[in-house]
Each structure stands twice: as C-alpha cells, then as structure tokens.
Amino acid sequence: MNHLPDFGHALLVTLGISFSGAALGLLLGFTLNALRLAVPGFIAVYRLYVWLVRGTPFLAQLLLIYFGLPVLGVTLDAIEASILALCLYSAAYFAELLRSAWASVPIGQLEAAQVHGLSGIQTFWHIQTPQALAFALPLLGNQVILTIKESAVASIITVPELTMTAGQIVSNTFSYVVPYVLLVLSYWLLTLLVGFAAAALGRRATRYLRG
Amino acid sequence: MDDFGVRFALYWPALLDGALTTLWLCLAGMLLGFVLGVLIYLLGSSRSRGCVAFAGVYVSFFRGTPMLAQLLLLFYLPAGLGMDVPALVAAGLALALNTGAYQSQILRSGFAAIPAGQLEAAAVFSIGRWRTLLHIQLPQVVRLTLPALISELIDVIKVSAVVSVISITDLMRVSQQLVSQTYRPLEVYLVAALFYLALTSLLALLGRQLERRWQARS
Numbered sequence: 001m002n003h004l005p006d007f008g009h010a011l012l013v014t015l016g017i018s019f020s021g022a023a024l025g026l027l028l029g030f031t032l033n034a035l036r037l038a039v040p041g042f043i044a045v046y047r048l049y050v051w052l053v054r055g056t057p058f059l060a061q062l063l064l065i066y067f068g069l070p071v072l073g074v075t076l077d078a079i080e081a082s083i084l085a086l087c088l089y090s091a092a093y094f095a096e097l098l099r100s101a102w103a104s105v106p107i108g109q110l111e112a113a114q115v116h117g118l119s120g121i122q123t124f125w126h127i128q129t130p131q132a133l134a135f136a137l138p139l140l141g142n143q144v145i146l147t148i149k150e151s152a153v154a155s156i157i158t159v160p161e162l163t164m165t166a167g168q169i170v171s172n173t174f175s176y177v178v179p180y181v182l183l184v185l186s187y188w189l190l191t192l193l194v195g196f197a198a199a200a201l202g203r204r205a206t207r208y209l210r211g
Numbered sequence: 212m213d214d215f216g217v218r219f220a221l222y223w224p225a226l227l228d229g230a231l232t233t234l235w236l237c238l239a240g241m242l243l244g245f246v247l248g249v250l251i252y253l254l255g256s257s258r259s260r261g262c263v264a265f266a267g268v269y270v271s272f273f274r275g276t277p278m279l280a281q282l283l284l285l286f287y288l289p290a291g292l293g294m295d296v297p298a299l300v301a302a303g304l305a306l307a308l309n310t311g312a313y314q315s316q317i318l319r320s321g322f323a324a325i326p327a328g329q330l331e332a333a334a335v336f337s338i339g340r341w342r343t344l345l346h347i348q349l350p351q352v353v354r355l356t357l358p359a360l361i362s363e364l365i366d367v368i369k370v371s372a373v374v375s376v377i378s379i380t381d382l383m384r385v386s387q388q389l390v391s392q393t394y395r396p397l398e399v400y401l402v403a404a405l406f407y408l409a410l411t412s413l414l415a416l417l418g419r420q421l422e423r424r425w426q427a428r429s
Binding site: 051052054056058059060061064067068069071072145149150151152153155156162163166170175176177180181183184187188191192195 | 275279371373400
C-alpha cells in the first residue's frame with residue numbers, strides 16, 4: 001500500500017473543507033438566527049433562504065457556485081467553492097437547529113430579564129445564548145457529521161479529498177476493493193468519532209441541569 | 212429575457228425527462244427501502260443478540276458514511292470481483308440500502324406507538340406473527356409515520372443527485388449535459404435547482420395536507 005500517504009493527505013483535505021465549511025456555516029446560521037430575532041422583517045428572508053437551501057440537493061448548489069458564479073465574474077477554485085457551498089448549505093440547517101434551541105429557553109426567563117432591566121442584547125448574550133447552545137450541542141454535532149458526509153460530493157468538482165483520491169488510486173492500480181472499502185471505513189470512523197465527541201461535549205455542557 | 216424564454220423552451224423537455232427519471236428511481240428506492248427498513252427494525256427488536264448487533268451495525272454504517280461512497284462501493288466492488296452490475300440497478304439498490312437504514316429508525320417510533328394490548332389480543336385470537344405484522348401493525352405504523360416518511364422521500368430525492376456520477380441520466384446529469392452543450396452553467400443549473408425545489412416543495416405540501424386530513428379524522 002504505497003498509496004497510504006495520498007490517503008492521509010486526502011483525509012486532511014476532507015477534514016479541512018468539512019470543518020471550515022461547518023464552522024463558517026455555524027457562524028452564518030447563528031447570524032441568521034440572531035437577525036431573525038432582532039430585525040422584524042427579516043423572518044421572510046430567513047424563511048426564503050432555508051426553503052431554497054433545504055429544498056435543493058447539495059450537488060446542485062455546488063455546481064451552481066463552481067460553474068455558475070464565474071458567469072457573474074466571481075471565480076473560485078475548487079476548494080474555495082466547496083468551502084463556500086458547505087458553509088451556505090450547513091448554515092440553513094444550523095439556523096433551524098438554533099431556532100429550536102432558542103425556543104427551548106423558557107419565556108419566563110425573558111420576562112424576568114426584562115423586569116430586572118436587562119437590555120435585549122444583554123438578554124440575548126447572557127441568558128439565551130449559553131443555554132440554547134448547551135441544549136443544541138448534540139444536534140450541532142450531528143450537523144457537522146452531515147457536513148462531512150456532504151463533503152464527499154466535492155470530489156465531483158475535483159477537490160482532492162478522500163472520495164476523489166480513492167477513485168484515483170482505483171484508476172492507477174485497477175484494484176477496486178481495497179481503496180473503496182478503505183474509503184467507507186475512513187468516513188465511518190470519522191463520523192463515529194465526531195458523534196462521540198459531540199455527545200461527550202453535550203453531556204458536559206448540560207451538567208448544570210442535573211445538579 | 213425573451214432570449215431566455217427561447218432557450219428555456221429548449222431545456223425543459225430534457226429537464227422534465229431527467230426529473231421523471233429522478234422521481235421514479237427515488238420512488239423505487241423508497242419502496243424497496245421501506246421493506247428493508249421493516250426487516251432491519253424486526254432484526255433490531257428480535258431476541259437474538261446477533262440480529263440486534265447486525266441491525267445496529269447496518270444502521271450505523273449507512274448513516275455514518277456518504278451516499279456517494281456507498282454508491283461507488285456498490286457499483287465498482289462487483290466489477291472488481293468480475294460481476295457486471297448495471298448502473299441503474301446499482302443506483303436503485305444504493306438508494307434503497309441507504310434509506311432503509313433511516314426508515315428503520317422512523318418505523319421504530321411507529322411500532323413503539325402501537326399499544327401492546329393489540330398484540331396480546333392478536334395472540335389470543337391466534338393470529339400469526341406474520342399476519343399480525345401485515346394486517347395490524349404495518350397499516351397503523353405507516354399512518355403514524357407518514358409525515359416522517361414523506362420527509363425521508365424528500366431527502367432521498369436530494370441525495371439521489373449523486374447517482375449522476377455513474378452516468379444515470381437523472382435531473383442532475385441532464386443539466387450537466389445541457390451545460391456542456393450550451394455553455395450556460397448559471398441559468399441551466401438555476402433551472403435544474405428550481406426543478407428540484409418544485410419536486411421537494413410539492414412533496415412537502417402533500418405531506419402537510421395528509422397530516423392535516425388524518426388529524427381531522429382522528
């Protein structure tokens with residue numbers, strides 16, 4: 001197996017595009033959720049965005065960004081396009097998760113905060129955000145797993161991540177079995193590890209609820 | 212804009228054709244996946260430890276790996292072993308195996324919602340395990356989980372876009388072909404995305420409609 005170094009590099013590319021895509025997506029999702037709460041008319045934009053992203057396949061979004069944006073004068077290389085697509089895609093799901101997390105904070109706490117003279121921004125940062133994020137952690141971890149899985153699609157626009165590298169090894173060596181079995185096993189291990197980490201973090205973050 | 216109208220008239224028969232391929236492939240995968248899902252649920256809830264472990268590993272594997280990697284494995288592995296699997300069969304099977312894992316989890320909540328008394332009553336009337344499943348449990352499970360099953364079908368349609376890589380002329384593949392003919396990626400991919408959006412939105416609407424009607428009746 002002299003292709004193992006290629007595979008290691010490909011794993012790093014997969015991790016790189018998935019985690020940067022998911023991190024930017026979480027940031028954008030958080031912003032969308034905050035704007036939804038703060039700006040009265042924004043809910044229409046929010047709903048439109050979530051509907052468009054969740055109603056279409058990730059592959060269609062990726063091709064639109066990679067091949068469609070250059071028509072408008074914005075040319076991205078394959079890795080940049082994948083990160084942007086993963087960010088825009090996961091943001092819609094993150095925003096919906098955060099919406100449900102925000103709904104989990106009891107309304108009485110917001111009334112109490114108002115009575116005690118906290119401003120809207122103080123309530124958002126010090127009352128809602130910590131509790132909502134702790135509540136949402138396992139769900140956010142699950143969304144990171146979905147983002148890692150979608151990142152395999154980036155192989156179609158020739159990002160040298162795991163799936164594309166496995167395909168290259170296959171066409172160089174004509175051995176089908178080992179590269180593709182190794183491919184699915186790497187993804188499986190990766191998503192299991194992220195799942196365990198998210199569950200452990202979630203338990204830690206909600207420790208205060210169990211006393 | 213008038214120009215676009217002319218080009219759209221050129222695109223849409225091909226895209227409609229691709230959309231129909233996507234739709235029937237997904238429906239076939241969904242139905243086969245439903246049978247698999249029931250099977251996996253039954254294995255997972257059986258008394259045999261081996262069956263439970265198998266069901267657990269199956270669900271973990273198909274939910275923990277990308278659909279694209281599963282598809283490539285299913286398409287190229289038999290080829291590597293000297294068997295020739297037609298692309299359409301590989302695609303349908305990959306979709307079914309994948310959605311089967313998700314559907315087993317959806318169905319589990321449906322099975323759990325059926326009162327145990329019904330199964331005891333069926334046993335008292337000496338209705339066999341098989342007939343209990345087909346005539347008593349499944350009709351109720353489907354009705355209880357239909358909204359979740361429709362949202363799973365929407366996910367299947369979205370994830371099915373990757374079957375284009377093994378040269379199945381689904382909606383995605385057709386739009387890639389149109390792009391290579393017209394060199395207009397922006398508008399072709401936008402129109403293709405709108406086709407997907409229409410498909411998923413109509414299904415979502417249908418799901419909500421059914422849910423409301425059944426809630427009104429019960």
